[in-house]
Amino acid sequence: MVKKLTKTPGSALRLRVHLDAEAFLGPGKADLLEGIAATGSIAAGGRRLGMSYKRAWLLVETLNGYFAEPLVTAATGGKAGGGAQLTRLGQEVLARYRAMLAASEAACAKDIAALRKLRAKKTR
């Protein structure tokens, strides 16, 4: 199997933010938003996370359904076949998720270090 990027590589934390019962935001959606912003396409953004286009597209649809306005807008055809971008709202949501993750990591750093130390011997 080809090596695929692990989601949110450097982080020891996985954060899932529940907006309410049926809307939540986790690493998968956040990373995808980031990928779309970086590549300008749903397909390419998903590819570098090792996910199929269908899965990526489904996540985008879900995300867009969460809010009154879409987070991602897309167009078909054209020079590059089409493309997608984050709306202002999409950028804000992504930025806030990143901010929360960073803040949480900072807040948990010392406990994580302590736990890892406790586990030390049993690296197996």
Added chain:
Amino acid sequence: MVKKLTKTPGSALRLRVHLDAEAFLGPGKADLLEGIAATGSIAAGGRRLGMSYKRAWLLVETLNGYFAEPLVTAATGGKAGGGAQLTRLGQEVLARYRAMLAASEAACAKDIAALRKLRAKKTR
């Protein structure tokens, strides 16, 4: 269906702490540890989370395997049929997880509120 406790009821955050590639601690294991501490048994602790004994026991086994010393000790037979308790290590791990969750919630509160506000209209 009978109403079952939702995991970590009041929280908008779900935190999964990765000690390394094959060891991580999320809401399920943490809540179970708490249940065991509160009830004195794996079975009862799991029941109130709506999980089968087998699942609860499996989680305990996994947890115990993470560290050099067990987090939970259990005994069979006896007055109440048996029972289980958290070791000192188990208590510490649980306390640290709770601390991390609380710290993260505090750190994320304002972003979560902002996101919820953005979502406002679309309560569906």
Added chain:
DNA sequence: TGCCGTTATAGTTTTTGAAACATAACGGAG
């Protein structure tokens, strides 16, 4: 007009995780 990469969907299959079911043993109490 035909090509290309992408968006947009539908349908099917495969994989995986959870649940359900089934037993055995333990040990104090009645």
Added chain:
DNA sequence: CTCCGTTATGTTTCAAAAACTATAACGGCA
């Protein structure tokens, strides 16, 4: 010496998630 609730495990079933496959349409461009 039987009963009870629990620990401890194996096996089987089922459902949900993810992966895979298949199309169609779009719109610049050569």
